Amino acid sequence: MKPINKIWLNGKIVPLEKASFLNFHQGLNYGACVYEGIRFYKTKKGSAIFRLKAHLDRFFYSASVLNMDLGVTKNNFAKAIINLIRVNKATSGYIRPIAFYSEPKMGINIVGAKLTVMVLIWPWQDSLQKKSVKMKIVKIKRLDPATVDLKAKISGYYANGLLGFLEARRAGFDEPLFLDVKGFVAEGAVNNIFIIKNNILYTPKLKNILGGITRDSIIQIARDLKIKVYEKNIRPDFMRQADDIFLTGTGIELEYVTKIDRYFSKNSAPSPVFNALQEQYRKVVTGSVDKYKNWLTLIK
Ligand SMILES: Cc1ncc(COP(=O)(O)O)c(C=O)c1O
Numbered sequence: 326m327k328p329i330n331k332i333w334l335n336g337k338i339v340p341l342e343k344a345s346f347l348n349f350h351q352g353l354n355y356g357a358c359v360y361e362g363i364r365f366y367k368t369k370k371g372s373a374i375f376r377l378k379a380h381l382d383r384f385f386y387s388a389s390v391l392n393m394d395l396g397v398t399k400n401n402f403a404k405a406i407i408n409l410i411r412v413n414k415a416t417s418g419y420i421r422p423i424a425f426y427s428e429p430k431m432g433i434n435i436v437g438a439k440l441t442v443m444v445l446i447w448p449w450q451d452s453l454q455k456k457s458v459k460m461k462i463v464k465i466k467r468l469d470p471a472t473v474d475l476k477a478k479i480s481g482y483y484a485n486g487l488l489g490f491l492e493a494r495r496a497g498f499d500e501p502l503f504l505d506v507k508g509f510v511a512e513g514a515v516n517n518i519f520i521i522k523n524n525i526l527y528t529p530k531l532k533n534i535l536g537g538i539t540r541d542s543i544i545q546i547a548r549d550l551k552i553k554v555y556e557k558n559i560r561p562d563f564m565r566q567a568d569d570i571f572l573t574g575t576g577i578e579l580e581y582v583t584k585i586d587r588y589f590s591k592n593s594a595p596s597p598v599f600n601a602l603q604e605q606y607r608k609v610v611t612g613s614v615d616k617y618k619n620w621l622t623l624i625k
Contacts, residue, residue, distance in 0.1 A: 351435050352425025356481020359387035362575045363420040364449065365410060365624065368612030372416050373621035375575075375610050377403055379538045384422050387477040392435065393424055395442055407624050409444055419447045419576060425480070449576075458572065459584040460513070461498035462561060463489040467511035467533055475535060486514035500572075502585055505533040510559040512537075516574035518582075519543065520567045521598050526554045527563070539573040542620070546605050549616065552598060564589045569599040578610075579603045 331338050352358040361384040365374040381399050388395050395402070406420060427441035468475060468485050475482075489501030502518065503511045511533045512518055517540040520527045526547050528540065547554050564570060567589055570582040579602065584590050595603075609617045 350425065350427040350429060351433070351438060352427055352441075352480070355426075355433055355435075356479060356484065357391060357435050358423065358425035358480035359384065359391060359393065359478060360421060360423040360480065361387075361478065363406075363422070364575050364610065365415075365418055365420060366610050366612075367417045368621065368623075370612060370623055372410065372624045373612055374406070374410075374420070374624065376538050376542065376620050377406070377622040379541070380422075380575075383476075383478060383536075383538070384424075387479055388424055390474050390477040391426075391479060393426075393440055395424055396440070397442070403622070406444055407622070409446060410624050413446055415446055415448060417449060419449045421445045421447070456577075457581040457583045458499040460500050460502040460582055460586070461493040461496050462586045462588070463492045463501040463503060465489050465492060465503070466506045467503035469506050470532060475533065478535065483514075490514045498584075498586075504561065507558075508560065509533070510561060510564070513572055513574075516572040516577060516580070519571050519573065520559065520564055521569040521571075521596055522563075522567050524552065524568075524596075524598055526552055526598070526602075527559060528554070528556055529559055530556045537573055537575075539575055539578065542609070543573055543579070543602060543606065546609060546617075547602060550601055550605060552602070561586075561588050567591075568596045571599060579606055 331340065361380045363374060363377065363380045365372050381403060385395065385399055397405070422444045424440060424442040426435050426438040428439040430438055465485065465488050468482055473482060489503055493499065493501040500513050502513060505511045510518060510529050512529065512535065517534060517537040518528065544554050564585055565588055569591065570585060570589055572580040572582060581595060605614070608614050609620065612618065612621055
């Protein structure tokens with residue numbers, strides 16, 4: 326069912342067509358939308374997309390969870406992204422594939438609703454992220470795998486992330502740190518967390534978090550650097566004696582955490598383990614480490 330032709334938009338009554346992307350579509354009303362965030366970097370051999378296959382696997386998986394037929398094969402979608410970068414003459418940046426139910430339709434029944442699939446590109450500096458963040462352990466708990474499929478990246482889930490984000494900001498922190506419903510450390514609003522303690526790397530198990538592709542890359546890179554990695558259930562108290570804590574995500578890469586509530590505070594320089602991981606990650610994404618060349622898709 327379509328709404329009646331005249332709508333109120335930003336203070337004015339305008340024809341529905343003026344807001345073709347804003348009206349009653351289910352992507353907006355019910356979070357019936359899936360998306361990805363992917364980076365591409367300048368390398369010695371030209372620009373390259375980092376872990377395109379893993380991102381497309383997750384994008385297509387997320388779409389399947391919401392019953393979306395993207396109408397394109399993974400292979401052709403990859404080609405379309407490469408072509409879009411070429412057409413935009415971009416050398417490094419951020420890619421956002423997004424698909425959402427976009428029919429002006431009331432009600433939650435998404436079966437058979439029209440789908441819009443888009444890819445957008447932003448320029449993004451290649452420089453190392455030097456920012457650090459202060460996190461608050463928020464009262465609101467992370468989504469639970471008993472209630473949603475956490476392997477999918479579905480927009481509706483981010484209501485949970487946003488509530489935590491606002492709670493953290495109101496208390497004067499930069500970002501939220503979520504615990505799961507059992508009280509174990511889970512993740513940030515849009516990033517995964519790692520703890521370095523006595524030269525060992527710890528990170529929450531996959532069960533209650535999104536399986537970040539940066540998280541996966543860091544685990545592999547650490548193991549190759551002979552740094553031990555444990556995926557385990559982590560209580561907030563475990564962070565008290567940490568040497569470093571950092572976040573991972575496609576956009577932020579590795580981001581240093583200087584404070585977590587009353588559990589962790591760090592004013593001194595990062596440990597050699599953190600520096601080694603950050604440096605190696607940067608080398609990997611820019612194509613300087615042969616072993617990981619298959620993670621890069623060159624834009625030729
Ligand atoms: C909830 C959540 N956790 C973790 C991540 C980090 O994932 P990735 O490293 O694949 O960007 C993201 C980012 O998409 C996220 O939304």
